[in-house]
Amino acid sequence: MVRNKSQITILYVSLVIYTALLMFFCTKSSPLYITNDWPDANAYFTMGKGMMNGAVPYKDLFDHKGPLLYLIYGIGYLIDNTGFFGVFLFQVASMSLVVIFSFKIAELYTKSSKSSAVIALFVPVMILAGGLYINGADLGGGSPDEFAAPLIVMSLYFAIRLFKDKKAIVSGHLEMFAIGLLGGLIVLLKFNIFAFTVGLMAPLFIYLAVKQFRIFLKSVGFIALGFVIPFIPYLIYAAITGSLNDFIDVYIKFNMTYASTEDTNLLYTLCLGIKNGISIIINDYFIHFIIIAFGLLYFIYSNRKNAVLNISIFLSFALLLISLTVKFWPYQFIPAAVFCIFGYLAFYDLYKKIKARLSSDKTPLNKDRNKAGGAIIPIFTILLIFTFTVGNNGLIAQLLNRATNINPNPSQQEIANVILKDTKENQTMLEVLSLDSGFYTAAGIVPSSRYFYMPNVTFELYPDVFISQYEDIEAGINKYLVTSFLVAFTPELEQQPIDKNNYGQKIQNAISKHYELIYVAEGHYYTDGRIQYLYRRVD
Known part of the structure; x- marks a missing residue:
């Protein structure tokens, strides 16, 4: 011994x-x-980053893990702000x-x-x-x-x-x-x-x-x-x-x-x-x-x-x-x-x-x-x-390895570069009906919306997250929106209340009314084959 x-x-x-x-x-x-493009890790990073910038977990930003995890990620953020x-x-x-x-x-x-x-x-x-x-x-x-x-x-x-x-x-x-x-x-x-x-x-x-x-x-x-x-x-x-x-x-x-x-x-x-x-x-x-x-x-x-x-x-x-x-x-x-x-x-x-x-x-x-x-x-x-x-x-053995050099500038960084060209006060963003895919991390942005991503829950189980994202889009709280779908407007839904059957289209209607498409990026690695769309608020 x-x-x-x-x-x-x-x-x-x-x-x-x-x-x-x-x-x-x-x-x-x-x-x-x-990059670490696992959505859960990015959500934790966003929570920790928010915590270190004055946002309060659970109150200002929503995620359902323990506060110790956010402290770990928050200190990690202080060491590396965007990685x-x-x-x-x-x-x-x-x-x-x-x-x-x-x-x-x-x-x-x-x-x-x-x-x-x-x-x-x-x-x-x-x-x-x-x-x-x-x-x-x-x-x-x-x-x-x-x-x-x-x-x-x-x-x-x-x-x-x-x-x-x-x-x-x-x-x-x-x-x-x-x-x-x-x-x-x-x-x-x-x-x-x-x-x-x-x-x-x-x-x-x-x-x-x-x-x-x-x-x-x-x-x-x-x-x-x-x-x-x-x-x-x-x-x-x-x-x-x-x-x-x-x-x-x-x-x-x-x-x-x-x-x-x-x-x-x-x-x-x-x-x-x-x-x-x-x-x-x-x-x-x-x-x-x-x-x-x-x-x-x-x-x-x-x-x-x-x-x-x-x-x-x-x-x-x-x-x-x-x-x-x-x-x-x-x-x-x-x-x-x-x-x-x-x-x-x-x-x-x-x-x-x-x-x-x-x-x-x-x-x-x-x-x-x-x-x-x-x-x-x-x-x-x-x-x-x-x-x-x-x-x-x-x-x-995965392509995410830097040695492969397939794409050292993934879609997260592409979209972040577009947003960061805007003035500081306009650098606000929401990922719509999506897990946290790393766009907040790449751009170094603390979300303005409490429900900054979509957890794995149904509308019936937890409608707040769906309704809140819809209301934030209608109110134009965020200058930019990132979606994995092209939006389309459905006039007949305008007078209907949001529910489990129409929330997706209601959100698309809100985007159509207040935002315009400005950039398209192709996903890689975890988001391989997925097209990411960047919308900007029309002021």
Whole structure:
């Protein structure tokens, strides 16, 4: 094991450098790629940019993720105003924490720094996998689930360290506090993932409440203290900006509506999550399933005398999976992919046992071979893991890579260049009936409209966003509009109120009356084959 501080520092720095190189190839936020054109990442960037320019999340700009995510993107914006390099640095830091704490978890069991480091390097393989982190031209990094991954790994580390020794439960105030703090950060990032923390700590709380009630009360106190701390600065901010009700309406109420199925109850939603979770992990992520399932079963068997630890690990994964799969998108599986570490630990333990059985052959020739391969084998192993991770991710093979030079000036930049030629006061824009495709990012514009993009909701579920965009267009709030359709005027709809059947045409009528087409750009990469139309208000 690594014992002195200098060795630990060198090891951690090496892991960070490895992770930075890995992320350089595996995320669209990297300088290697022309742009991160994933709409969700651009919406988060727009929210963070707005936050840093005085716009209040939920109140002035609408999106339904947690305020911690917007803070991350806001700081990223301060580093790079019209690109994702700042966000890339946060992604490197996030994945570095995943790798470092995976190493620390592995070291609790292997007692070998070299073996633990190799196990830790395998963890990003499944997190960054194609179909999960990248899905064709879609996705590409920067999701709240990605930033939740280190919080999951760190919580697992503190819980395992706490549960491994029953004596540690009595004196483990720091671990309790840390788990509470991480739980609070999870809630402010994406609150449904907090189901993981509930599953992780519920068995311990039940055990302590029955066996050692005084320690139970202390533990609850330390976890509660840690949990509350992240909320204090945000609640102060929300109070100053008068946005607490907006936070509740959007982040809590909207998300509960958005994630639910109409005319269903909690029991149905729970059963749906279980059904979807099993189906998705077996059908879409079968290799993940094999590694995680084998790892958890092996872990439970190996620690069969520690029932509290076993139940906590299993329940935390089960509740996390259910919370992620009620309404599922591929990147949401990223926090669950962290549990692959238990599979790698199981494979290592089996390898060690097999090696021990075969170690009877100790000829001088074998000793010489082991000595000669002492440096070559670790280097080759690291290169092999690195190459496999990048290849399994697959982003490097896409045309978005700067090396292809297909179009270093995509439609987002083309349209931004047109808008930025206008005077500063006229640099206002709205993407109509569209996800945030990156036009706000390229132009460096903070939206004037609260509903600056179209979330994945129906008119029946959330009519406000459709009606608000229509009203903003009628009022001419924005000088420029970006659409992915040519508008046409339908006179007979003018006297009709906007509804689920006519909202698209009503919006087209409003554009026809107040705006003129001035520029057309062909989409590339994520928007490949899509024509983008730029309209300017007629004054």
